[in-house]
Amino acid sequence: MTKKVRSVRPDTSFKETALALIQNRLSGVPVVDRQGRLVGIVSESDLLPREALDDDLLASAQAFFEGTFDWDSLFKNRKAVALTAGELMTTPVQTATPHTLLRQVAKRLSESGLRVLPVVDHGKVVGMVTRHDVLKVYCASDADTLCNVKDALEHRGYVPPRHCIDASVHEGIVTLGGTTIDPEGLRRALALVRAMDGVVAIRNLVRVDSSAG
CATH class of the missing domain: 3.10.580.10 (CBS-domain)
Structure with a gap:
């Protein structure tokens, strides 16, 4: 501004x-x-x-x-x-x-x-x-974007130890992987990351493992 x-x-x-x-x-x-x-x-x-x-x-x-x-x-x-x-x-x-x-x-x-x-x-x-x-915002480094994504997910409890969701960033594209037992929580996590500044796109590779619950 x-x-x-x-x-x-x-x-x-x-x-x-x-x-x-x-x-x-x-x-x-x-x-x-x-x-x-x-x-x-x-x-x-x-x-x-x-x-x-x-x-x-x-x-x-x-x-x-x-x-x-x-x-x-x-x-x-x-x-x-x-x-x-x-x-x-x-x-x-x-x-x-x-x-x-x-x-x-x-x-x-x-x-x-x-x-x-x-x-x-x-x-x-x-x-x-x-x-x-x-x-x-799209000029931010992948490292900075990854740090912001992890901070946001940790604040919401979407990464270890409460969930097994991990993240990586390449060219602004965020890849989420790992497992979760909470499909609704995963949807909230995806929406949270998608709305973050500098995120170009999301690849969702998280597997929902209902048997683990």
Whole structure:
């Protein structure tokens, strides 16, 4: 997460909004009200329509005189003539909190098509999280991932001495092996590991040995 992020107000000019976006070195800039509460976000895609404004106006003028003018298209392209952040911004905004799971952040970024999400705490923007931030978790070493997996399983009692489940990691793929007498416990263990940051996939080789109980 990037913590030091410049925000803009709804009445901030187009030029200042573009400058803030560039200074943040992110693909979006949060728009906040006088109390610092998030009211919208301006992304790179919100600014780009202005670049095509001249061509769009020429095409629109021609269509008007030919009787084929598309009023719906004019409404959709209203951002091309926007002069302030309030006119440019997208609202409502997909957000995250400091406690949002990374997988949930990834889902919101994917579903919204945004490249960045504001991180909000009690209504105030405390940072921005990007697609790049999400992908960083897969750069963790196999040793670190294995340590995290073992710690999580031991904390839940899924590894010796209470269970005979062991783990290994290669290229982010976690392999669970051994035996257990508790099928439900195994399902919980698989769900726990699958939800961990940095885990690419799971190979389940654990054998359920009901006779051992």
